Amino acid sequence: MLPNQKLLDEIGGKISQVISNSPARDIEKNIRAMMQSALQKLDLVTREEFDVQQEVLLRTREKLTELETRLAQLEALAHAADHPQQLEP
Structure with missing residues (x-):
């Protein structure tokens, strides 16, 4: 039996909330900033x-x-x- 869509949406929402409040989100922001800085130095x-x-x-x-x-x-x-x-x- 397939779980209903509402349950899947709730689980996805909870996972997104946990990730946005975790160090993983900060790591992602830092990596993006480093990549942007590196690309700007390349003078593309x-x-x-x-x-x-x-x-x-x-x-x-x-x-x-x-x-x-x-x-x-x-x-x-x-x-x-x-x-x-x-x-x-």
Whole structure:
């Protein structure tokens, strides 16, 4: 036979009350505080900041690719101007 829900709720409530008044609750608070302090020292960035920097990096890479292509074209033109005999068949 299954115990009724009211009995289970009462037992759960009593257990929660005992834990909240016990040293276990203080230990949990201390551990949370230590973890929060440790994470703050790591100097982590938020997901939003990471996404923004990722976008900036993507645009920078695209611009670099464009500039590399343009530089190659200008070098080819300069080489052709310096060596006109290689252009004629």
